[in-house]
Amino acid sequence: xxxxxxxxxxxxxxxxxxxxxxxxxxxxxxxxxxxxxxxxxxxxxxxxxxxxxxxxxxxxxxxxxxxxxxxxxxxxxxxxxxxxxxxxxxxxxxxxxxxxxxxxxxxxxxxxxxxxxxxxxxxxxxxxxxxxxxxxxxxxxxxxxxxxxxxxxxxxxxxxxxxxxxxxxxxxxxxxxxxxxxxxxxxxxxxxxxxxxxxxxxxxxxxxxxxxxxxxxxxxxxxxxxxxxxxxxxxxxxxxxxxxxxxxxxxxxxxxxxxxxxxxxxxxxxxxxxxxxxxxxxxxxxxxxxxxxxxxxxxxxxxxxxxxxxxxxxxxxxxxxxxxxxxxxxxxxx
Amino acid sequence: xxxxxxxxxxxxxxxxxxxxxxxxxxxxxxxxxxxxxxxxxxxxxxxxxxxxxxxxxxxxxxxxxxxxxxxxxxxxxxxxxxxxxxxxxxxxxxxxxxxxxxxxxxxxxxxxxxxxxxxxxxxxxxxxxxxxxxxxxxxxxxxxxxxxxxxxxxxxxxxxxxxxxxxxxxxxxxxxxxxxxxxxxxxxxxxxxxxxxxxxxxxxxxxxxxxxxxxxxxxxxxxxxxxxxxxxxxxxxxxxxxxxxxxxxxxxxxxxxxxxxxxxxxxxxxxxxxxxxxxxxxxxxxxxxxxxxxxxxxxxxxxxxxxxxxxxxxxxxxxxxxxxxxxxxxxxxxxxxxxxxxxxxxxxxxxxxxxxxxxxxxxxxxxxxxxxxxxxxxxxxxxxxxxxxxxxxxxxxxxxxxxxxxxxxxxxxxxxxxxxxxxxxxxxxxxxxxxxxxxx
Numbered sequence: 001x002x003x004x005x006x007x008x009x010x011x012x013x014x015x016x017x018x019x020x021x022x023x024x025x026x027x028x029x030x031x032x033x034x035x036x037x038x039x040x041x042x043x044x045x046x047x048x049x050x051x052x053x054x055x056x057x058x059x060x061x062x063x064x065x066x067x068x069x070x071x072x073x074x075x076x077x078x079x080x081x082x083x084x085x086x087x088x089x090x091x092x093x094x095x096x097x098x099x100x101x102x103x104x105x106x107x108x109x110x111x112x113x114x115x116x117x118x119x120x121x122x123x124x125x126x127x128x129x130x131x132x133x134x135x136x137x138x139x140x141x142x143x144x145x146x147x148x149x150x151x152x153x154x155x156x157x158x159x160x161x162x163x164x165x166x167x168x169x170x171x172x173x174x175x176x177x178x179x180x181x182x183x184x185x186x187x188x189x190x191x192x193x194x195x196x197x198x199x200x201x202x203x204x205x206x207x208x209x210x211x212x213x214x215x216x217x218x219x220x221x222x223x224x225x226x227x228x229x230x231x232x233x234x235x236x237x238x239x240x241x242x243x244x245x246x247x248x249x250x251x252x253x254x255x256x257x258x259x260x261x262x263x264x265x266x267x268x269x270x271x272x273x274x275x276x277x278x279x280x281x282x283x284x285x286x287x288x289x290x291x292x293x294x295x296x297x298x299x300x301x302x303x304x305x306x307x308x309x310x311x312x313x314x315x316x317x318x319x320x321x322x323x324x325x326x327x328x329x330x331x332x333x334x
Numbered sequence: 335x336x337x338x339x340x341x342x343x344x345x346x347x348x349x350x351x352x353x354x355x356x357x358x359x360x361x362x363x364x365x366x367x368x369x370x371x372x373x374x375x376x377x378x379x380x381x382x383x384x385x386x387x388x389x390x391x392x393x394x395x396x397x398x399x400x401x402x403x404x405x406x407x408x409x410x411x412x413x414x415x416x417x418x419x420x421x422x423x424x425x426x427x428x429x430x431x432x433x434x435x436x437x438x439x440x441x442x443x444x445x446x447x448x449x450x451x452x453x454x455x456x457x458x459x460x461x462x463x464x465x466x467x468x469x470x471x472x473x474x475x476x477x478x479x480x481x482x483x484x485x486x487x488x489x490x491x492x493x494x495x496x497x498x499x500x501x502x503x504x505x506x507x508x509x510x511x512x513x514x515x516x517x518x519x520x521x522x523x524x525x526x527x528x529x530x531x532x533x534x535x536x537x538x539x540x541x542x543x544x545x546x547x548x549x550x551x552x553x554x555x556x557x558x559x560x561x562x563x564x565x566x567x568x569x570x571x572x573x574x575x576x577x578x579x580x581x582x583x584x585x586x587x588x589x590x591x592x593x594x595x596x597x598x599x600x601x602x603x604x605x606x607x608x609x610x611x612x613x614x615x616x617x618x619x620x621x622x623x624x625x626x627x628x629x630x631x632x633x634x635x636x637x638x639x640x641x642x643x644x645x646x647x648x649x650x651x652x653x654x655x656x657x658x659x660x661x662x663x664x665x666x667x668x669x670x671x672x673x674x675x676x677x678x679x680x681x682x683x684x685x686x687x688x689x690x691x692x693x694x695x696x697x698x699x700x701x702x703x704x705x706x707x708x709x710x711x712x713x714x715x716x717x718x719x720x721x722x723x724x725x726x727x728x729x730x731x732x733x734x735x736x737x738x739x740x741x742x743x744x745x746x747x748x749x750x751x752x753x754x755x756x757x758x759x760x761x762x763x764x765x766x767x768x769x770x771x772x773x774x
Binding site: 006227 | 429445447449
């Protein structure tokens with residue numbers, strides 16, 4: 001008989017409680033978008049980063065700002081423009097003068113030195129500038145000159161892309177897109193949500209949030225998330241889903257063969273497994289099921305599936321291909 | 335009972351139920367086929383002649399096959415992982431039992447896996463395997479009962495003996511057929527006899543005619559001889575009678591008399607000879623010649639002429655001129671030119687045949703290589719020339735093309751493809767026209 005004295009059970013319970021508290025607290029400011037919030041938290045707990053797509057005015061900046069406040073983490077916002085330089089992101093050495101008149105170089109940290117970084121409209125900057133941020137995301141460190149400066153933990157980047165204004169932009173290349181754990185799409189709120197938004201934001205008093213989680217607690221949650229075991233058949237299912245996005249694979253779906261140029265990399269499978277573990281923990285389970293893998297398949301794989309010319313000419317959404325794959329890929333049996 | 339045993343027991347119970355259901359379904363399926371075949375066999379035994387009845391042997395075979403099929407479906411290794419999948423699906427457990435069973439067999443036995451196995455065991459204790467997987471009534475039971483009724487019904491029908499009646503009728507038909515055949519053979523034999531008799535009669539008639547002809551000839555010859563000898567008996571030649579000058583003395587030459595007297599003998603020799611031999615017949619010459627399979631197909635008359643004038647044709651220099659266009663030899667005789675004309679006609683006919691064959695089997699067109707979809711999907715922006723500047727030019731030089739230009743680019747490639755198709759069709763038309771002009 002399982003009791004609450006079981007340390008694993010307590011750990012799992014604590015994980016669920018903390019997660020729910022963060023969600024509830026953020027929910028005081030942000031209306032709706034529960035899936036977006038859950039995705040951001042899952043990415044944060046999985047050491048990942050998020051690419052957020054949505055039209056202006058949906059509350060992307062507000063969401064990240066609120067998340068930083070609730071988690072008691074440093075937050076920096078970088079507005080990407082075409083004239084932004086890499087040094088504007090990572091920092092640069094500046095010449096300083098001592099009292100004695102001696103000059104020396106001092107490294108001035110850039111805005112990337114924070115726990116939570118909002119990279120707004122990342123596709124407006126040049127590829128050189130984008131690579132500076134992406135290197136920080138991958139390596140968790142910044143190299144200026146000959147010196148490497150580690151970034152603080154947790155380090156979470158939330159990059160946004162504006163799907164409307166694509167003229168004069170530099171969309172992220174495929175190799176860089178693959179570095180994002182999840183790609184989340186923000187939708188326009190419905191009528192009830194809009195009412196709620198107006199009530200909260202046009203009143204005299206604006207809602208405030210409390211800090212409910214510390215940085216070290218996030219580290220514990222990350223460790224808990226990775227401890228969840230996954231059975232081989234379920235892992236095999238995650239692998240088959242990834243391979244089904246490759247047109248040359250034997251598991252490829254018909255739509256994949258017709259519309260896909262390149263499929264998801266092993267990073268996509270990692271995202272499926274890690275995301276599945278956290279999704280299972282949030283439901284109070286200590287094992288990963290195929291259902292957990294399916295639940296996070298779309299955000300984990302949609303930005304890793306590259307369409308060919310036919311797919312782009314037919315204006316196909318990668319979600320359509322992924323939904324077809326999820327429907328036809330059989331669940332593990334043994 | 336340990337957690338591991340609890341889980342395994344549940345899975346065994348469920349697996350047994352699944353196997354039972356599978357066995358029942360197989361039995362119904364096999365019985366359905368068996369009863370169907372039984373109905374067919376019963377009808378066959380009723381309608382077939384006595385020598386072709388199967389009797390109980392067919393039924394026995396079916397029975398053995400049915401039992402064998404059921405045994406095959408029943409026997410087999412137990413599949414507990416499949417049972418775990420069934421439990422998870424029916425109880426909506428989100429792969430709990432399946433994961434726990436896997437951890438039991440292959441896991442690392444850490445705290446997390448132990449917790450999972452504990453939880454799964456608790457869940458398994460609450461599950462009644464028999465209720466979760468009840469014994470199912472197999473589908474097709476209604477059909478099976480219908481077939482059983484059908485078999486019973488067909489056994490009750492008075493169909494026995496129909497086969498013998500049918501076989502008797504078949505024998506009767508066979509006898510009649512044989513009688514008809516015998517009559518036809520008799521008629522053919524009579525016809526043969528008549529024909530052979532006719533042939534003999536014809537032959538005899540021909541012989542008679544020949545004899546008469548010969549007799550007629552010999553009588554004429556004798557008459558001639560007599561006429562010639564009458565002036566010789568008068569010994570003295572009348573002076574005023576006209577005499578034929580015979581400077582060379584051929585007529586009074588005993589050799590001539592011998593020659594004329596020899597004619598009946600020659601005729602007689604000829605009589606013994608082959609009546610069909612008629613020297614000088616071109617058709618006979620042609621028939622006597624051996625058949626040359628490699629020789630070109632030309633009429634028999636042409637061939638004879640060719641044979642006669644063949645040597646002259648070979649000596650002509652046709653190498654410099656095209657075959658079929660040999661000019662007339664101005665110094666040659668008319669016979670030679672006729673031969674040349676005939677052979678020219680033959681050669682022209684041959685060329686015409688060859689040309690017709692070429693039209694039927696034209697040279698293979700070069701296949702149009704189409705790019706695969708993968709290759710088509712790669713965009714070569716550098717080859718697209720456009721008068722653009724500033725950010726637009728920078729944009730087009732970028733690796734990615736924005737969404738709003740995709741329709742334009744798609745139409746561009748479609749236009750290129752249509753143009754290529756039109757050009758190809760025009761080429762084909764021009765080739766066909768050139769070929770027609772050559773033929774004229």
